[in-house]
Amino acid sequence: MITIFNYLLEGSIILLLLYAFYVIFLSKLTFFGWNRVYLLGSLGLALVIPLLSFELGTGSISALNPEVLTYYLPEFALTPEDGISAKSILVYGAILIYYSGLLWTISRLVLGIFKTFSLIKSSEKFSHKDLTIVVNPKFPPSSFFNFILLPAYQEGNKAQELIILHESEHASKFHTLDLIFMQLTKSVFWFHPLIKLFESSIHEVHEFQADTKVTTFHPKKEYAQLLLNLTATKKEQQFVNNFNQFQLKKRIIMMNTAKSGLIHKWRFLLALPVLGLMIFVFSCEKGADNSFSEVMEIPMSKEETAPSIPDEINSKILDADEVFDVVEESPEFPGGMEAWNNFLKDNLKYPSQARRMGIEGTVYLVFEIKTDGSVHNIELLRGIGAGCDEEAKRVIGESPKWTPGKQRGRLVNVRMRIPIRFQLG
Numbered sequence: 001m002i003t004i005f006n007y008l009l010e011g012s013i014i015l016l017l018l019y020a021f022y023v024i025f026l027s028k029l030t031f032f033g034w035n036r037v038y039l040l041g042s043l044g045l046a047l048v049i050p051l052l053s054f055e056l057g058t059g060s061i062s063a064l065n066p067e068v069l070t071y072y073l074p075e076f077a078l079t080p081e082d083g084i085s086a087k088s089i090l091v092y093g094a095i096l097i098y099y100s101g102l103l104w105t106i107s108r109l110v111l112g113i114f115k116t117f118s119l120i121k122s123s124e125k126f127s128h129k130d131l132t133i134v135v136n137p138k139f140p141p142s143s144f145f146n147f148i149l150l151p152a153y154q155e156g157n158k159a160q161e162l163i164i165l166h167e168s169e170h171a172s173k174f175h176t177l178d179l180i181f182m183q184l185t186k187s188v189f190w191f192h193p194l195i196k197l198f199e200s201s202i203h204e205v206h207e208f209q210a211d212t213k214v215t216t217f218h219p220k221k222e223y224a225q226l227l228l229n230l231t232a233t234k235k236e237q238q239f240v241n242n243f244n245q246f247q248l249k250k251r252i253i254m255m256n257t258a259k260s261g262l263i264h265k266w267r268f269l270l271a272l273p274v275l276g277l278m279i280f281v282f283s284c285e286k287g288a289d290n291s292f293s294e295v296m297e298i299p300m301s302k303e304e305t306a307p308s309i310p311d312e313i314n315s316k317i318l319d320a321d322e323v324f325d326v327v328e329e330s331p332e333f334p335g336g337m338e339a340w341n342n343f344l345k346d347n348l349k350y351p352s353q354a355r356r357m358g359i360e361g362t363v364y365l366v367f368e369i370k371t372d373g374s375v376h377n378i379e380l381l382r383g384i385g386a387g388c389d390e391e392a393k394r395v396i397g398e399s400p401k402w403t404p405g406k407q408r409g410r411l412v413n414v415r416m417r418i419p420i421r422f423q424l425g
Contacts, residue, residue, distance in 0.1 A: 004095065005357070008189070010050040010282045015194050018042035021274055022201065025267045029260040032208045034268060039202050040178060043185040045275070052283035091358040098191070105187035109180070116144055126153060128164065131171055141230070143167040145176045162214055162226055169213040175206045208254050215255055224252045323368055323413045329406035331369040331414050333399075347395045350422060351387030359384055362421045363392040371411040373401030384422065392420045 019042065026035055123136035131146050139149035141163045148167045154160060170176075182202055189195045214223050227248050333340040353359075361384035368377045378396050383389035396418070405414035 004098070005091075007050045008098070008191075011046040011189060012192050012194075014046040014049055014278055014282070015042070015189065015192060015198070017274060017278065018045065018271075019194055019197060019201075021271060025270060027201070029264055029267070030208075030254070030257060031260060031265065031268075032205050032212065034265070036178070036202070036205045036209070038268065038271065039198060039205065040181065043182065043198060045278070047185060047188065049278055049282050052279065054279075054284045091356075101190045102187055105190045106184075109183045109187065113180075120144070120147055120149075124153075129168075131168060133164070141167065143170040143176065146171050159226055159229075162218060162223060165217070166210045166214050169210040170206060173206075173209060175209075178202060178206065204250070207251055211251055211255050220255050224255065227251065323415050324405065324407055325415050327405040327407040327412055327414055331373075331405040331416065332403040334401075334403070343399065344395060344420070347398060348420070349391060350424075351391050354384075354386035354388050354422060355424065357386050358424065359386040359388065360423050361388070362419050363388055364417065364419050365392055365396055366415060366417045367396055369402045369404055369414045369416060371404050371413060373404045375399045375402070381417070388422045 022035070022038060022042070026038060029035065119136055119138060120134050123134045123139075126133040126135070128148065131148055133148045133150060133153055135150050135153045137151050139151055141151070142149045148164055148171065150160070150163070179202070182199055186195050186199060211223070333343075335342075363383050364381040366379050366381055367375050370376055375396060378393050380389050380393065404411045406412065
């Protein structure tokens with residue numbers, strides 16, 4: 001259950017970093033198309049990067065050939081005896097609240113789209129080039145896919161011609177798709193305060209693009225006066241481009257701002273190192289040691305026959321000076337497997353931080369049984385954090401002495417592996 005929290009946390013951090021970059025380096029530029037791609041790409045990256053996983057290779061722990069077998073103790077699972085803690089209940093409660101918000105926002109989006117199509121279906125329609133003008137008193141001047149929505153239509157009206165040209169630009173650039181994608185992302189990160197700023201910035205860029213189109217053919221002063229004369233009367237659907245929904249002052253200022261020089265496009269390249277850093281931090285993991293391609297369950301009693309060792313592998317083992325990965329007589333815990341499981345059960349404690357955060361998973365350790373039976377060189381192959389890794393290493397380090405392994409009748413050091421699974425009730 002911690003996976004969803006990790007995903008949302010990483011996605012939230014990505015949103016913060018990418019929006020900060022946009023505000024600092026890009027928001028004042030007049031490359032509206034590039035800014036649009038950046039903002040939409042930022043939302044996509046926040047959704048995707050936390051899902052990516054790349055393993056970074058690690059060096060071999062063993063100096064032996066990777067094909068040599070290694071002893072692998074059976075997995076031990078630890079579950080808190082008192083079941084689900086109060087803090088775990090809070091975690092489940094938080095998950096319930098999140099998914100309730102997700103369902104609510106998606107439901108609103110689907111319902112809003114359905115209502116808009118229903119109104120369009122029941123409204124009067126006029127053809128306009130490759131678009132359709134839909135007239136309904138409930139519509140403010142806006143666009144939705146290839147529909148231009150108007151409260152009234154008077155052919156030849158100068159003001160309406162400007163509005164239609166403006167909304168035609170929204171339709172031709174498929175801005176409705178942007179807004180639907182924005183709302184879907186907003187559903188995932190409905191709790192995040194920055195998502196509102198992303199939404200505002202995307203609307204902003206859309207309006208800048210449409211305003212640029214209109215002022216290419218009509219005087220800026222005339223168009224600015226039209227914007228000032230029109231005021232929005234109510235809040236509209238968030239996936240339609242309302243002609244007068246965005247703050248007018250900023251639009252008018254941007255219309256009169258000199259175009260940014262092409263040299264300033266280098267700023268977009270600065271986003272590449274930021275992207276690489278985010279992928280490295282959030283998607284790259286230290287891979288477990290894969291030096292041992294095969295595993296063998298360790299015999300825990302003298303009655304069991306030691307595994308047969310191929311002559312080729314045996315000769316390689318004899319070349320090892322200190323630590324063996326496979327031996328004729330494997331190490332044995334006092335009392336056998338049952339005693340080993342009881343030792344782990346009696347000594348392992350589920351870390352409070354992991355229980356509070358709802359963290360579950362398997363910790364993989366490698367350690368050595370010395371010739372005197374003591375445990376040394378405990379290393380973490382793969383962990384889950386929140387104190388579980390440290391707890392597993394602590395208990396293995398407190399293990400009583402084992403009966404050491406033997407090779408050709410002499411005591412030798414033997415390397416072992418063990419998975420310890422932490423599982424909440």
